[in-house]
Amino acid sequence: MTPYDPLVPHFKARYDVNNQEFSISGVVRPQTIDELAPSIALLKDSISRVRGVLYVNIRRLTQMNNTAFHAFSRVIIDACRAYPDLKFVVVTSSVVGWTTQKFRRLSGIEPNITVEEYDSEFYPGQSFLEEGGFIPILRTQTKMTWRHERAILPRHGMQSGIVMADICCGIGDFAVLVQKEFQPSRIVALDHSRSSLAYARSVAATFDIRGIEYTYGDASEMLLDEEQFDLVTCRHSLQIFNRPELILKELYRICKPGGRVYITNEKNSHCLGEPRSDSIQWTYNEVAKLFEHFEMDVELGPKSRRYLTEAGFDDIRVESFMVTNLDGDPQDFADMIAAWENVYAGDMAKNRGDDPEFIERFRQGFQDHIFAALHPKGYAGWPIWVASGRRPL
Ligand SMILES: C[S@@+](CC[C@H](N)C(=O)[O-])C[C@H]1O[C@@H](n2cnc3c(N)ncnc32)[C@H](O)[C@@H]1O
Incomplete structure (x- = not known):
């Protein structure tokens, strides 16, 4: 490990006036409090400028010694006494586990200080998507999409x-x-679900796959350095965040200038099947509404071009493909729909408070989609939008 050199800045302090947010990130281990003078001054200045709430974002604070903790805490506690109407919300991340525990002590001292672990708030569908049997869904989905994506990926920088x-x-x-297919020199694979990562690591170990670094992290605030990847992929995920633009900002940040960011997303209401198309159509329109209820936009696919443009990418490429029951074994398609039915008409519908009649009709559409997939003359489809953009040089 490189010895800590106080002359080299290892952390950044910033104030964002629009969000009323003071953020501090990196490694803060000063030997004396004087080393912190500019950031303490910035914190005091931020406090003097805000009304209502000051957010203190420490989601990327990886280390902090006691000298620094006491110095920053002192300023905040003093401010609570000087400005009784001002509230402080300290925003931590579960990725940097010690911060929540350490900063929570401040809320015991001053009631105007609260501590929120951001990532547990951030992703509204987290619990049922992570714990609710999503592993088989993802497995089958990737199997179904790979036959298309393997041909598409080279057009997007792979x-x-x-x-x-x-x-x-x-x-x-x-x-x-x-x-296996493209042999990149290095792959960093990041997720926020410990159970999924544990599963991923066990699969890699079982199949003796090397060269993939599975990392626990929060996609909206990653601890990865900027400008280090030629290609950043993010599949079926922008659509599950209530603010996809924040994730795209991060994908942009870690991508090298000239490199590409590749995203895939759905438009669930365009899932289709014959026969029984009306019932299928009704159910997938309802799927889109169900996700919307949990602040997820599973209609995002065709909006990809806009999102990439607004995030600052150029040379944007968009294509779409349809996964169908005719891609390989129709039973795979049917299994995927059965897994969707299980989660969407199960925990999610229950969680929204849907009544039994609705759930019965909702389930019927999935059953009809399965019927279409397995019917000897049937056709069933699931459309996907692929898009990528280049980070300008
Ligand atoms: C719909 S799944 C897609 C997974 C995978 N890309 C695929 O196509 O199979 C969404 C993934 O996003 C992960 N996720 C949710 N919130 C996250 C966050 N804040 N940071 C990193 N990953 C997150 C979930 O754990 C889940 O694995």
Whole structure:
């Protein structure tokens, strides 16, 4: 490990006036309090300028010694006494586990200080998507999409020898398939679900797959350095965040200038099938509404071009493909729909408070989609939008 040199700045302090947010990130281990003078001054200045709430964002604060903790805490506690109407919300991340515990002590001292672990608030559908049997869904989905994506990826910057990251990697199947097919020189695969990562690591160990670094992290505030990847992929995930633009900002940050960010998303209401198309159509329109209720936009696919443009990418490429029952074994398609029905008409519908009649009709559409998929003359489809943009040089 490199010895800590106080003359080299290891942390950043910033104030964002729009969000009333003071943030501090990196390694803060000063030997004396004087080393912190500019950031303490910035914190005091931020306090004097805000009304209502000051957010103190420490989601990327990886280390802080006691000298620094006491110095910053002192300023905040003093401010609570000087400005009784001002509230402080300290925003931590579960990725940096010690921060919540350490800063929570401040709320015991001053009631105007609260501590929020941001990532547990951030992703509204987290619990049922992570714990609710999502592993088999992701497995089957990746199997179904891979036959299309393997041909598409080279048009979006995939080639051997590149350094790539798969953000929101889920159970890691995509990283494994990419490793086998394209042999990048390095793959970092990041997710926020410990159970998915544990599963991914066990799959890689069982199949003796090397070269994939599975990392626990928060996609909206990653601890990865900037400008280090030739290709950053993020599949089926922008659509599950209530603020996808924040994730895209991070994907942009870690991508090298000239590198590309590749995203895939759905438009669930365009899932289709014959026969029984009306019932199928009704159910997938309801799927979109159900996700909307949990602040997720599973209609995002065709909006990809706009999101990439607004995030500052150029040379944007968009294509779409349809996964169908005719891609390989129709039973795979049917299994995927059965897994969707299980979660969407199960925990999610229950959680929204849907009544039994609605759930019965909702389930019927999935059953009809399965019927279409397995019917000897039937056709069933699930459309996906692929898009990528280049970070300008
Ligand atoms: C719909 S899954 C897609 C997984 C994978 N990309 C795939 O296509 O199979 C969304 C993934 O995002 C992960 N996720 C959710 N919130 C996250 C966050 N804040 N940071 C990183 N990953 C997150 C979930 O754990 C889940 O694995």
